[in-house]
Amino acid sequence: MRGVAWAAVYVLGLVLLVPSGAWMWWQTPPSAPGTDVNALWARHQWVGEPHTDAEYRSFADLLRRNRITDVYFHAGPFEADGTVPANLYRNAPALLAALHRYAPTVRAQAYLGQIRKVDGHGIIDLDDRNVRTNVLATDRTFLDLGFAGVHYDFEPIYPDDAAFLALLDDTRALTKSRGKLLSVAIEQKTLVDAAQPIFKALLPRTGGFRYPARPTATFLRALAARADQVAxxxxxTQLWTKSLVGLHFAKHAQWTLDLIGDRTTVFLGVPTYRSSTGWAEDLPTALRGVRKGIDALGRQPKKPFGVGIYADWTTSEKDWQDYRKEWPPKAPAGRAAQEQG
Known part of the structure; x- marks a missing residue:
């Protein structure tokens, strides 16, 4: 009994130690500035419905003021056969023409995805070569319209998904031949790669699918070798204190940039929606965490990196104000020297 009691005390100590350590670490403000390469996931209405010239100008101004270089315009989703009905993106030509006028440096990408069929659940079967062929034909349609790239968001994607990698190979060949971009949205890295086989054995299905879909280091490198951008x-997070939420974003920023930051542009997705479970998670906390993760890097990645705002349909003016405050631009050299002096 005494051994059980001591074990309980030890476990309780660990439970208390982690939040306490995170709280102490969180008190030191980050020194890293924000970056000038950032992304935004945008609502389907931009490609599906008409807008006024004033609305386009206002949106372009918002992108410039907030240093958004890449916008993932929701243009799908894919049908089960890999197609997208034309009526879903009937406003895309007008949108692209307006962005060319008012925000010519912003890269508008077609955000396309679907629920991946796994173990009989889901909608699109990427293991079917004919479906992948249709996906590529759909990609061509959007590139022909003038989109700067294709942004895939298929979920769930497991680190043994050879069909998804095959689709990326074919898509990269297409986008590269057109001088366009391929970007991919993927879940955060698993905490322990070696645990994936254990999850696979013990959790054959979770919510209709297999174990939690988290990329391993090997799979992230495989994505980085194929995609121009990885979001x-x-x-x-579903964490209950801001310091733990911040630590989560800091660690994933550090791990991901260390792992693939020399290979591809990385965007760390940060939320503006309000979670019903992780009440401590918000945009300022996420941005501060990402900056602290950048502080922890031994050196800066060779490729550009930034944050991805999820999403424009949940982002208020107050959120944008918080973004500009917590993701400040890099100080000009002259001003930085004055501040140090």
């Missing part, structure tokens, strides 16, 4: 969906 990490680091949100939905």
């Amino acid at each position: 990490i969906m680091a949100y939905d």
